[in-house]
Amino acid sequence: MGADSEETIMFRAGVSRRKFLQWSGAGFGAAALAACVPAPGAPAAGSGADAEPVVIRFHGRTGVQGDHFIERARAFEEENPGITIKEELFPHAEYHQKMEVLLAGQTIGDTFWTVLLSGLYHRYANQGVLLALDDLIASHEYDLGVFFPESLDAASHAGSLYSLPWICHPGRVGCYYNKQLLADNGLEEPPADGDWTFEDLLEYATVLTQDTDGDGQIDQFGMQPGRDPWSLLVWSRGSGGEIFDEEGKTSLLDSEETLSAIRFVYDLMHTHNVAPSPDQQTADMFVSGRIGMAQSGYWGQSWVNRIGDRFELGAVPMPKGPAGINGSMYEFDPACIWAGSEHPDEAFEWVKWLANQETGIRIAEAGSVPGSRPDVWEHERLTKSPIHNVFTNIMYNVLPYRGPGNFRGLEFRDAYSNGMDPIWLGNEEPENLVPELSAKIQEILDKPAS
Incomplete structure (x- = not known):
C-alpha cells in the first residue's frame, strides 16, 4: 500500500x-x-x-x-x-x-x-x-x-x-439461531452456505414472533438485528450499498441502496413487529429463548456459556440482500x-x-x-x-474495510448513534431523518485528518 x-x-x-x-x-x-x-x-x-x-x-x-x-x-x-x-x-x-x-x-x-x-x-x-x-x-x-x-x-x-x-x-455477519425454537415451529435450519434472502429471514422471523401467554403483547420475537453502523453495513452491502465511498471521504448513508437497508431493518421492528426496538429489548432475550435469531460476529459463539442447556445454538451467514450477496467487512x-x-x-x-x-x-x-x-x-x-x-x-470471501479517511471513527460512531436512535425507536421514518444525518456525517468527513 x-x-x-x-x-x-x-x-x-x-x-x-x-x-x-x-x-x-x-x-x-x-x-x-x-x-x-x-x-x-x-x-x-x-x-x-x-x-x-x-x-x-x-x-x-x-x-x-x-x-x-x-x-x-x-x-x-x-x-x-x-x-x-x-x-x-x-x-x-x-x-x-x-x-x-x-x-x-x-x-x-x-x-x-x-x-x-x-x-x-x-x-x-x-x-x-x-x-x-x-x-x-x-x-x-x-x-x-x-x-x-x-x-x-x-x-x-x-x-x-x-x-x-x-x-x-x-464483521457482524453471523445469524445465530435457537435450534429448538426453529424445530418447534416447523422451520428448517437456514442454509449454512448463506444462500437465503432478506425475505426468507422475514418469513422465519414472522413465524417465530409470538404472544406466548395470550396477554396481547409480543413476548417472543423472531429476529434481533444489530443497530450499530457495522451491523448495518452487512445489510447495506447485501443491498448493494455502502456507508462511505472507497476513500472514506464521502458519506453514502443516504444512498438509495443503504437507505433501503435501513428501511428493511426499521420495518423488522416497526412495520412487521418481528424484532424488538431498543425500548422493548432487554438483556439476555436471545440467550433466554425469547428471540429466535440474532445478528452478531464470531464472538457470538460465547453465548453458549450463558445459554447452558436451554437450547442448542446454530449459526449461518446473514442472508443475501437485493444485490444477491452476503454482506461482510x-x-x-x-x-x-x-x-x-x-x-x-x-x-x-x-x-x-x-x-x-x-x-x-x-x-x-x-x-x-x-x-x-x-x-x-x-x-x-x-x-x-x-x-x-x-x-x-x-x-475467504470477505469484503474490504471502509471507514472515515480522516481517521475520525469515534466522531462518526457518536454522530451515527445519536442520529439513528429516533429511527430505531420508531419516532422518525428513515427517509425523513437519514439525509440530515448523512449531511452531519459528511461534515465530519470534511474535517482534516486527526
Whole structure:
C-alpha cells in the first residue's frame, strides 16, 4: 500500500504480488523515525546472566481479552526470562479516554492494543505515536507470510507497517439461531452456505414472533438485528450499498441502496413487529429463548456459556440482500509499539508472541475471535466447531474495510448513534431523518485528518 495517501485507511481486498512478496521477505525500506526513538536491533537491555529483566508495559481491555493477555504474558515470561510484561488493563468503556490521557502525558506503555473501527490505529500511525516496525521486522527476520494479506494491507500506513495483526474477523455477519425454537415451529435450519434472502429471514422471523401467554403483547420475537453502523453495513452491502465511498471521504448513508437497508431493518421492528426496538429489548432475550435469531460476529459463539442447556445454538451467514450477496467487512485488531519505547526489541518480542499461532488459537477458544493467520483459522482445535467453519468460509470471501479517511471513527460512531436512535425507536421514518444525518456525517468527513 505504498501508493496510498496518508488520508486513506481503506485497503484493497488483497495486495499486489510484488508488495506481498516484499513484505513476506521482510524487505521493507527503513522508515523515518523521530531522533528520540531508540534504534531497533540494538542489544537487548535485559541480556546477560546478571541483568535485571526488562519491563514492558502493555495496555489492553479488561474482560475476556484482558484475561487472555494476562495468561499469555505469564507464558511469554517463562519463555523469555529476561523480559517482564506489566499489564495495565482498562474497561472497554474507558479504554480510549485512558489512552488519550496517557498519550497527553507521554506516560503511555511500550505496547498496547487498539482497534481499526475507531480510526485510532491509523490516527496514531499518522501522528507518529506508533513505531514503524519495518526495521524490526527485517532485523528479526520475521516472516510476514503467515498472515492474511488483508491483515498486512490493513496494518499499513504510508508504506510502512505500524503493528502486527493480532486478531481478525469478517464483521457482524453471523445469524445465530435457537435450534429448538426453529424445530418447534416447523422451520428448517437456514442454509449454512448463506444462500437465503432478506425475505426468507422475514418469513422465519414472522413465524417465530409470538404472544406466548395470550396477554396481547409480543413476548417472543423472531429476529434481533444489530443497530450499530457495522451491523448495518452487512445489510447495506447485501443491498448493494455502502456507508462511505472507497476513500472514506464521502458519506453514502443516504444512498438509495443503504437507505433501503435501513428501511428493511426499521420495518423488522416497526412495520412487521418481528424484532424488538431498543425500548422493548432487554438483556439476555436471545440467550433466554425469547428471540429466535440474532445478528452478531464470531464472538457470538460465547453465548453458549450463558445459554447452558436451554437450547442448542446454530449459526449461518446473514442472508443475501437485493444485490444477491452476503454482506461482510474485514476487521482486525493490532498489537502496537509506542514510538517512544526505550526497549523496542523486547517490545517486538512481546508483539510477535501476541501474533503467534498458539495465541491466535487461544483467544478464539477464550470466546473472542481468532488470530489473523490462516494457520489459526484452519487449526483442528477450531475447525471442530461447525459455527467456526461458517465464519471461516466467510473469511475467504470477505469484503474490504471502509471507514472515515480522516481517521475520525469515534466522531462518526457518536454522530451515527445519536442520529439513528429516533429511527430505531420508531419516532422518525428513515427517509425523513437519514439525509440530515448523512449531511452531519459528511461534515465530519470534511474535517482534516486527526
